Amino acid sequence: MASAIPAKKRATTLKDIAQATKLSVSTISRALSNNASIPESTRRRVLEAAELLNYRPNAQARALRKSQTDTIGLLVPNIENPYFASLAAAVQRRARRAGVSTILTNTEENPDLVNQALDAMDDQRLDGIVVVPHFQSAEKVAELAGRGVPVVLADRNLTHTELPSVTSDPLPGMTAAVDLLTSADVSLGYLSGPQDTSTGRERLTTFEALCVDRGITGVSVYYGGYQQESGYEGVRVLLEQGANAIIAGDCMMTIGALEAIHERKLKIGEDLQLIGFDDNPIFRLQNPPLTIIDQNVARMGEVAFDILQRLIRGDKVQNSVRIPTTLMVKGSTSRSASAARAAEKNTRRTRVRKQSTS
Known part of the structure; x- marks a missing residue:
């Protein structure tokens, strides 16, 4: 029984x-x-x-008494992307320390899902929302903010809005990456992110401006998306176009690029110079480890949460916070790094000779 x-x-x-x-x-x-x-x-x-x-x-009764839920919403486009998983983890860690709960939604880079999730979070009267936006969700985000819902944009911004945002500045990291690769005799290629996101557009614009400024010609660009498949297919196309040094425009495309390169049994750092995006532990386990452009995603998540908290309290906040990217040089650009060191030695010798004859 x-x-x-x-x-x-x-x-x-x-x-x-x-x-x-x-x-x-x-x-x-x-x-x-x-x-x-x-x-x-x-x-x-x-x-x-x-x-x-x-x-x-009782949390609901407590919320009614003080007109707050101590809960925020967090919308990211792809939780399978290690970068966005790290962003979400950083926001949630910061929130826990402040006694705030987080409702996380994966929007799958789909603007309809973004809008649905924003409506659902608005219905639940959450204290505020951190969102990685899609440009087609701009109207919905602006509508919520216009009704007084505290909203902070993370990783991406939206044009024609004055909403507070926390984004990375690609210029420092991209400048160092281009200069490093072109220290050697290379044919440069770039795996571009989608042009319907602010990050995809800004990184490509920055890369192209650097090439023009430095007189670099014969550059190949693959217009992809923030998916592993784009990196895989993009490497195939760029190699066919003669590129032997590639910068990948995001984390997932970097993973796809590695898959394509290993499949072709190319030696990274010798046959092909490769620079990835974001400090993913997988990239450190490569042989050789991968040179990457780091966005400091943990800092981005922490700052986004802090700004949201100030908005919830009614404090004044900065409309835009930019976190500089940095280049972390490892073995996947060894040929370019060796050329850069040799060029620096020659420059120092020239300076010494000029000083001795003056």
């Missing part, structure tokens, strides 16, 4: 504490909210009873 399943224990209520202490429910409520009208001895008596009975405050 099957044993009976025990009934789920009912949560402790204010009425239970009132019965245990022989006090009124209103007195219990005021004591738990630290109302000054309640004597300290009574408050201690109520707190001891609440602890003994394992009382947990």
Whole structure:
């Protein structure tokens, strides 16, 4: 004979504490909210009873009392992308320290899903939202912000809006990457992200401007998306066009590029120079480890949450925070790095000779 399943224990209520202490429910409520009208001895008596009975405050009732839920929304386009997983983790860590819960939604780079998720979070009266936007979701994001919902854009921004955003500045990292690769005699290729995102457009524009500024010609560009498949197919196309040094415009395309390169049994750092995007642990495990452009995604998530908290409090915030990218040089650009070191030695020798003859 099957044993009976025990009934789920009912949560402790204010009425239970009132019965245990022989006090009124209103007195219990005021004591738990630290109302000054309640004597300290009574408050201690109520707190001891609440602890003994394992009382947990009702979150919804608490939210109604103070007009806050202590919960924020977080929308990212692809949770399978290690970069966005790291961004979400950084926001959630910061939120936990502040006693704030996070509702995470994966929007799959689909503007319809972005808009649906924003509506759902608005219906739940969350305190605010951190969103990685899609340009087709700009109207919905602006509508929420216009109604007073605190919204912070992370990783990407939206044109024609003044919403606070936290994004990376590709110029420092991309400048160092282009200069490093072109220290050697290379044919340069670039795996571009989608042009319907601010990051995809800005990184490509930055890359092309650097090439023009430095007089670099014969550059190949593959217009892809933020998917592994784009990196895989892009490497195939760029190799056919003669590229032997490639910069990948995001983390997932870097993974796809590695897959294509290993499949062709090319030696990274020798047959092909490769620079990836984002500090993914997988890239450090490559042989040789991968040179990457780092966006400092953890910092981006922390700053986005901090700005959202200030918005929720009604404080003034910066409209735009830019986090500089940095180049982390490893073995996947060894030929270019060797050429750069040799060029630097020659430059130093020339300086010494000029000084000795002056």
